[in-house]
Amino acid sequence: MNAIADHLSEPQLRDLINGSVDEQSAASWEKHLEDCGHCQDALQTMATGEIPIDSLVADVKSLNPPDQSAYWPAIKAIDEEIKTSLSGISTSAADTPAEGTSSVADTDGGLPFVPAKPTGDLEFLEPSDDPAYIGKLHHFQIARVVGRGGMGIVLEAFDTHLQRSVAIKVLNPQYQSNDIARQRFCREGRAAAAIAHEHVVSMYQVAKAQEGEVAYLVMQLIDGDTLENRLRDGQPLPPNEVARIAMQTAAGLSAAHERDMVHRDIKPANILIETKTDRVKLTDFGLARTTDDVKLTETGMVTGTPLYMSPEQTLGETADERSDLFSLGAVMYEMATGVAPFQAPSALGVMQNIMNVTPDAPHKVNAGITRPLSDLIMSLLAKKPADRPESASSVATALASIVNEYGPISPLQVPAVAASEVKKLSGSYRRLERRWVLAAWLAGVVGLLIAVGTFIAMRPDSGDNFPSVVLPDNPGTVWSIDFAPDGKQIAAAVEDGSVRIWNVADQKLLKSFNAHRGIVWTTAYHPDRPMLVTSGDDSLVKLWDTDTFDLIRQWKATSAVRGVAFSPDGTRIVAGDRDGQLHVYDLDRGEEVATTTHEGSILGVDYSADGKLIASVGSDKIVRLFDADTLELRQSMTGHDGPIYNVKFAPVGDKLATVGWNKNVRIWNSETGTQTSELIGSEGDIWGVSFCADGTHLVTGEQMGAARVWEIATGDAVATLRGHTSAVHNVSLDPTAHRIATSSRDGTIRVWDMSGLEP
Amino acid sequence: MTESPITRASLVLRLRDRDDHGAWGDFVDSYGPMLYRFIRSRGLQDSDASDLVQDVMRSVGMAIGRLDYAKEKGGFRAWLFTITRNKLSTYFEKRKRIGPTANDTAQFEMLGQIAGNDELQQQWELEHQRQLIAQAMADLKPTIEPKTWSAFELTAIEGMSAEEAGKQTGMSKGAVYVARSRVTAKLRNAIETQINDES
Numbered sequence: 001m002n003a004i005a006d007h008l009s010e011p012q013l014r015d016l017i018n019g020s021v022d023e024q025s026a027a028s029w030e031k032h033l034e035d036c037g038h039c040q041d042a043l044q045t046m047a048t049g050e051i052p053i054d055s056l057v058a059d060v061k062s063l064n065p066p067d068q069s070a071y072w073p074a075i076k077a078i079d080e081e082i083k084t085s086l087s088g089i090s091t092s093a094a095d096t097p098a099e100g101t102s103s104v105a106d107t108d109g110g111l112p113f114v115p116a117k118p119t120g121d122l123e124f125l126e127p128s129d130d131p132a133y134i135g136k137l138h139h140f141q142i143a144r145v146v147g148r149g150g151m152g153i154v155l156e157a158f159d160t161h162l163q164r165s166v167a168i169k170v171l172n173p174q175y176q177s178n179d180i181a182r183q184r185f186c187r188e189g190r191a192a193a194a195i196a197h198e199h200v201v202s203m204y205q206v207a208k209a210q211e212g213e214v215a216y217l218v219m220q221l222i223d224g225d226t227l228e229n230r231l232r233d234g235q236p237l238p239p240n241e242v243a244r245i246a247m248q249t250a251a252g253l254s255a256a257h258e259r260d261m262v263h264r265d266i267k268p269a270n271i272l273i274e275t276k277t278d279r280v281k282l283t284d285f286g287l288a289r290t291t292d293d294v295k296l297t298e299t300g301m302v303t304g305t306p307l308y309m310s311p312e313q314t315l316g317e318t319a320d321e322r323s324d325l326f327s328l329g330a331v332m333y334e335m336a337t338g339v340a341p342f343q344a345p346s347a348l349g350v351m352q353n354i355m356n357v358t359p360d361a362p363h364k365v366n367a368g369i370t371r372p373l374s375d376l377i378m379s380l381l382a383k384k385p386a387d388r389p390e391s392a393s394s395v396a397t398a399l400a401s402i403v404n405e406y407g408p409i410s411p412l413q414v415p416a417v418a419a420s421e422v423k424k425l426s427g428s429y430r431r432l433e434r435r436w437v438l439a440a441w442l443a444g445v446v447g448l449l450i451a452v453g454t455f456i457a458m459r460p461d462s463g464d465n466f467p468s469v470v471l472p473d474n475p476g477t478v479w480s481i482d483f484a485p486d487g488k489q490i491a492a493a494v495e496d497g498s499v500r501i502w503n504v505a506d507q508k509l510l511k512s513f514n515a516h517r518g519i520v521w522t523t524a525y526h527p528d529r530p531m532l533v534t535s536g537d538d539s540l541v542k543l544w545d546t547d548t549f550d551l552i553r554q555w556k557a558t559s560a561v562r563g564v565a566f567s568p569d570g571t572r573i574v575a576g577d578r579d580g581q582l583h584v585y586d587l588d589r590g591e592e593v594a595t596t597t598h599e600g601s602i603l604g605v606d607y608s609a610d611g612k613l614i615a616s617v618g619s620d621k622i623v624r625l626f627d628a629d630t631l632e633l634r635q636s637m638t639g640h641d642g643p644i645y646n647v648k649f650a651p652v653g654d655k656l657a658t659v660g661w662n663k664n665v666r667i668w669n670s671e672t673g674t675q676t677s678e679l680i681g682s683e684g685d686i687w688g689v690s691f692c693a694d695g696t697h698l699v700t701g702e703q704m705g706a707a708r709v710w711e712i713a714t715g716d717a718v719a720t721l722r723g724h725t726s727a728v729h730n731v732s733l734d735p736t737a738h739r740i741a742t743s744s745r746d747g748t749i750r751v752w753d754m755s756g757l758e759p
Numbered sequence: 760m761t762e763s764p765i766t767r768a769s770l771v772l773r774l775r776d777r778d779d780h781g782a783w784g785d786f787v788d789s790y791g792p793m794l795y796r797f798i799r800s801r802g803l804q805d806s807d808a809s810d811l812v813q814d815v816m817r818s819v820g821m822a823i824g825r826l827d828y829a830k831e832k833g834g835f836r837a838w839l840f841t842i843t844r845n846k847l848s849t850y851f852e853k854r855k856r857i858g859p860t861a862n863d864t865a866q867f868e869m870l871g872q873i874a875g876n877d878e879l880q881q882q883w884e885l886e887h888q889r890q891l892i893a894q895a896m897a898d899l900k901p902t903i904e905p906k907t908w909s910a911f912e913l914t915a916i917e918g919m920s921a922e923e924a925g926k927q928t929g930m931s932k933g934a935v936y937v938a939r940s941r942v943t944a945k946l947r948n949a950i951e952t953q954i955n956d957e958s
Contacts, residue, residue, distance in 0.1 A: 016937050017944045030933030040921075040936050047940035049947050056892040057915045057946070063893050065795045070809035075791055078813045082783055082820040130822065132841040134849070143841065144848040 006032060008039045013046050122153075124173070124214045133158070137216070138207075140168060156221060166204060170216040182215045189217040191261055192285040198726075199252030201272065201283040219283075224275045227331070228268035236338040239368050240403065245271070246332045247399035248280035253328065254392035256285055257321045264319045266327035267308040268334065276496075306350045307340045311383050314351040322385040325392060329380025336362040336369045336377060355383075373402050468723055471502045471509075471749040478743035480522040480730045482532075484546075487736035491532055492749055493520035499534055499544075504739075504751055513549055516540060521562040527570045531587075535561035541575045541585065555585050555592065563605035563616070563646075567628065574614050574628075576602025582616055582631060596631040598624060604646035606656070613670060615656055617644035623658050625670055635673035640664050645687050650695035655712070657698055659686035665700055667712060679710050681717050688730040688742070699740055701728030707742045709754070721752050787816065793890040794843060800882050801847055811850060815843050840883050888950065895949040903942060906930065910938035 008016075008029055015021040016029055033039055048054055065071035125135030125142055133141040140157040143165075147154045152172040159166050175181040186206050193203035205218035227245065230237065237245070249271055256263060263270075263285050272281040306314060310326035313319050333341040342353035359381070363374035376398055382388045389395050476495030483490055489510065492500045499520055501511040516536025523534045530546045541561055542554040559578040566573055572593070573585045578601040584594040600620030607614055607628060614626045621644060625635040642661025649656045654671045658664070665679040665686055684703030691698055697718070698710045707728050709719040726745040733740055738754040794815055798808040819839065900908055906928050913924035914935060921935040930938065 017940050019941065026937075030931060030937055033933035033936045034931065043936060043940045044943065047943040047947065049951070051888065051947055051950055053892070053943050053947050053950070054915065056888055057896075057943075058918070059889055060893055060896065060916060063796070063889060064792050065805075065809075069795075070806040071791070071795050071812060074809040074813040075787060075816075078816045078820070079784070079787055081817070132818075132838055132845065134845060144845045145852050148852075 007036065008032060008042070010042075010046070013039070013043050016043065017047050124170070137168065137170075137214075140166070140218070142168070157218075159218070165221045167201075167219050167221040168216050169219065170214055173214075185215050185217075188285065191259070192217075192256075194259055195255050195261065195285065197252055197255035199248045199280050199282055200255055200285070201281045220281075222272045222274055222281050222283075224273050224281070226269050227271040227273060227280075227335070230273065231268050231334055231338070234338045236366050236368070237335045239336070239366075239370065239373065242332060242335040242369070243373055243399050243403045245273070245280050245335065246328065247396050247403055249282060249328060249331070250392045250396035250399060252280065252282035253324055254396055256282075257324070257392050261285055262319055262321060263324045263327075264313075265308075266324050266331060268331055271331065306347050306354065307342065309351070309354060310385075311355050312385065314354050320385065321392065322388045322390075325380050325388050325395065326382075326385075328392075328395070329377050329388075332377045333359065333362060333381065336373065337365040339365075341381065358383075370402070372398075376402070468721070468750040468752040469504075469507055470723075471504075471507055471751070472747070474500060474747045474749065476747060477729065477745040478747065478749055479519065480524075481732045481741050481743040481749055482524045483732050483734050483739075483741060484525050485527065485735055487734040487739070490732070490741055490749060490751070491523045491525060492743060493523040493534060495519050497536070499523055499532075501546075502749065504741075511549060515542060515544075519560075521560065522564045524564060524566060526566055527568065529570060533564055533566065533573055535564045535575060539577065541573065541583075543573070543587065553587075553590050555583065555590075557581065557583050562601075562603050563618075565606045565614075567607045568609060568611045572628075574605050574607060576605040576616050576618070578602070580618065580620075582614065582626065584614070584628070584631065594629065594631045596626065596633075598622075598633075603644065604658075606647050606649050608649045608656070608670060609651050613649070615647045615649065615670075617647040617658055617660070619643045621660075623647065623656075623668060625673070635670065637668055637673055637675065639666055639675050639678075642685075645685065646689050648689050648691055650691045651693055652695045655691075655695060657689050657691065659689045659700055661685050665689070665698070665710070667698075677712070677715055679712075679715055679717070682708060685727075688728060690731045690733050690740075692733060693735070699731045699733065701731045701742055701744075703727045705744065705746075707731055707740065707752075709740075719754070721750075723750055724748065783820070786819070789890060789894060790839065791816070792893075793886045794839075796889070797843065797883055797886045798847065800886070803850070807850070811843075811846055814846050815839070818842050818846075836887065840880075843883075844879065891950050891953050892946060895946050895953075899942070899945055899949065903945075907938040907941065910935045911942035914939050915943070 012021075012025075012029060016026065021029070033043065044054070122135060122142075122145070125137055128134065128136045128141055130141065133143055134145075135142045137155075137157070139160045141160060143156045143158060145153060146156050146167065152175075153170045155168045155170065157166050157168045158164075171182060171185045175185070189203060189206040192200075193206060196202065201222060202220040203217060204220065207213070207216045207218070236242075249266070253263060253266070263282070265284060266282075270282065270284045272283055273279070274281060308327040308330040310319065310323040312323055330341050341359040342350050342357060344350045344353050361374050362369045362377050363371055376389075376395070380388055380395070389398070471490065471492070474492060474494050475498065478492045478494055480493040481490055488504060490502045490504055492502065493515075494500060497514055497516050497518055497520060498512050499515040500509060502508070503510050515534045516538045518537030520534055520536045523532060525532055525546070531552065532544045532546050533541065534544065535541045535557075537560040539557045539559050539561060540554050541557060541564060543552045544550070545552050555573075555575070557575055557577040558581050561575045561577045563576040564573060571587055573587060575583045575585065577583070579597070580600050580602055581597045582595060582602065582605065583592055585591070586593050598616065598620075599622070600618045602616055602618040604617045605614060612628050613634065614628045614631070616624045616626065621638065621640045621642060623635075623637040623640070623644065624633060625637075626632060627634055640658065640660050642664065644658050644660035644664070646660075647656060647658045649670070654669050655676070656668050656670050658666050658668065662685060663680075663682040665682055666675055667677045667679070668674065669676050679698070679700075682700065682702050683706060686700050686702055688701030688707075689698065696712060698712055699707060700710065701707045705722065705724040705726055705728060707721040707724075708717050709721070710716065711718050721740070721742065724742065724744040724746050728742045728744050730743045731740060732743075734751075740752045740754055741749055742752065743749045791812060794812045795808055798811050799805075803811065819842065903911075909928050910924050910930055913919040913927060914921060919927075921932045921939075924930075925932045925935045928935070
């Protein structure tokens with residue numbers, strides 16, 4: 001039969017659903033539906049739309065609780081209770097004006113609400129007038145108890161002043177009366193507040209420990225999971241996760257150690273893993289000290305879990321930085337093998353094991369653990385502090401290279417470690433080298449030392465003094481920015497899936513809308529029409545109307561799209577995705593007009609100024625130039641020694657610039673396919689690049705947070721823009737004035753006034 | 760146009776009006792089963808879940824008068840979600856404390872600071888959509904030609920094939936498909952209107 005040719009069209013299906021069709025056509029279309037599965041599905045799909053109507057409807061029979069359920073009597077009881085109180089109030093309110101009575105009659109005539117007085121160990125809370133909350137503490141509405149432990153209670157709360165959710169840690173009532181414990185709690189809290197690090201939970205506030213008031217700490221609320229929960233089933237974690245989590249924990253520790261703060265209680269319950277980013281956040285710095293002394297004096301015993309304690313801690317000696325490293329080693333051991341290294345049935349047994357037993361090396365317990373990782377863990381578990389690696393930052397660095405061995409990692413995952421730790425590195429590495437004699441990875445150690453140079457800030461110059469304004473508080477890394485053609489607005493692509501439009505003159509946020517599921521990688525204004533293109537981790541390329549911010553069109557690539565560019569004449573868009581596939585889309589017809597695939601993931605694409613070439617760069621270190629119409633490969637240029645993060649053609653001439661891993665900034669000739677120069681002097685990896693309008697200068701954005709302006713002819717850096725606290729991912733030049741915009745992982749955009757730069 | 764089912768806004772307004780006793784009943788009817796299902800989905804037994812529903816309802820009943828629902832908290836449903844989540848949290852917390860392993864866990868558990876997760880919110884939304892669909896079906900049914908409704912009910916709810924449903928209703932197979940899609944589209948319309956009203 002000839003069903004294919006006869007399929008019902010979308011308008012026909014729509015008419016059928018709406019009933020807006022004459023009887024004769026309806027009858028013949030229904031006839032077609034009898035046997036055409038394709039049209040049956042199409043019809044139902046159109047009717048359903050995006051809501052899963054079919055499955056919702058199918059469930060409808062079981063919506064009510066079963067007849068014999070306790071629900072029905074419960075509902076009946078509450079129903080009567082409320083109805084009685086309803087009528088009770090009406091009559092009493094009508095008969096006797098409820099003046100001065102104890103009833104809390106609501107002024108605008110609702111039901112009475114008697115705030116419940118919090119009880120039990122929450123007695124310190126005042127009642128809240130909103131039943132959504134269990135109580136109040138100063139200006140914090142307390143939503144719920146998140147956890148209870150030996151030291152106190154953790155509450156989820158809403159800060160009514162700053163209008164944000166926070167976590168509040170309240171010292172256990174049994175210690176509230178102990179002045180020493182209270183003072184210590186607050187002192188440690190204040191010390192922890194000084195640590196600002198991406199892998200440490202931020203401390204917002206320490207409540208004064210006044211007489212008769214509870215002491216509490218207000219901190220960042222983390223949406224996530226504890227490492228303790230991840231380890232609950234006794235299974236090892238994947239080796240690369242072991243290394244990554246440990247690396248970020250070590251980095252967080254190094255930030256504290258830099259301030260001479262010892263954590264003293266590193267364990268899986270204090271290592272949080274943020275749901276959205278998978279980022280590790282360390283919590284409870286120094287707090288263990290609050291109560292330990294008290295317990296010791298009261299009971300003569302160290303309480304709490306000793307599973308991750310260092311030998312010196314079990315002896316009651318002072319814990320120093322290396323004691324934290326031992327605990328980190330114990331946590332890593334458990335991640336790598338699924339069991340804690342010194343497990344025993346009793347606390348005393350655990351402590352004896354910590355003192356006397358050396359556990360089997362992780363690589364012997366779990367074959368998936370590599371030798372370097374196993375050796376590092378065992379070196380952390382050395383009984384004598386002096387035998388352990390010297391600093392948390394050296395451990396973080398070692399782990400960074402181990403993580404690298406599991407596959408290419410984004411430098412983004414490599415955390416910053418404290419700069420002052422650098423000097424300690426050499427000593428610890430000599431020792432590590434002795435320990436890790438295997439020649440096979442001597443090379444790895446050399447690699448480490450290079451890596452240290454890459455991501456530890458050694459800032460030779462202080463930066464030039466160019467004024468900048470800040471567009472703050474974007475919800476996450478700003479991966480891409482673009483000046484509108486009139487230079488008045490900036491579009492920003494943000495990690496949380498939103499796109500933000502800023503007005504530069506008054507730094508006002510004009511618009512923020514959800515553009516993609518997951519990260520928005522790029523955004524760019526159309527050269528002359530009121531349009532904006534965005535691309536995201538959801539594989540979509542979307543074209544927006546910049547007057548209404550309606551979606552005009554979208555295309556689906558095969559995977560996450562990290563590079564997008566308009567053709568100079570504005571008729572086409574090129575997009576490059578993670579699978580190495582290039583797509584050229586026609587804006588007006590909406591079609592994909594050409595596509596090709598190459599090795600690696602694509603991280604950046606651009607059109608040449610004459611529109612004849614498309615450049616594509618990415619993880620495989622090769623710069624490729626394609627014919628813009630046919631996508632035939634024209635040039636293939638090598639020289640980068642790592643992934644290439646971005647590419648730009650000069651607005652005039654044959655030049656193009658590429659930037660990437662390990663300080664690479666290279667200028668190429670697109671005609672000859674050769675490298676014309678390399679710009680030396682960057683710090684770390686380079687993420688963003690842009691030419692100035694006449695092609696004489698280049699602007700780059702760097703991992704260490706600086707942006708740099710280069711004179712291409714001389715190869716000199718003529719200006720360094722410092723202000724961002726984290727990597728600069730993208731740079732954009734104002735087409736109308738001497739201004740540079742930079743976007744950063746720190747969640748801000750800066751707009752720099754470069755008019756003071758000598759030409 | 761069919762008359763829209765109780766919107767959240769009007770229900771809240773009516774609940775605040777102390778003379779409108781029917782509003783309370785409407786609230787119990789439309790939100791009770793949803794709350795019950797949601798709470799059961801967290802692993803609670805029938806009797807515990809029923810107690811908790813009762814608890815939530817009591818809180819709502821006692822506070823609705825002072826709720827400035829539209830202001831900053833994202834509306835009535837979000838408020839109800841917060842109440843429910845907090846009651847659940849208290850419930851689990853209590854159970855953990857009286858459980859046989861309470862001492863061990865207290866020893867080994869230090870203070871985490873973990874907020875709720877997306878999964879909870881998703882389950883809540885799903886139960887809400889189920890509630891909306893049930894409401895929408897009740898509202899739509901009287902406005903739809905009975906034969907069309909039967910064709911829809913037999914195929915979409917009872918899971919009958921179009922052929923069987925056709926035999927039972929005396930319709931052609933093709934007409935059954937069309938009937939089902941028409942009712943589905945109307946339901947979808949009703950739900951989308953509801954969801955848009957809220958956001």
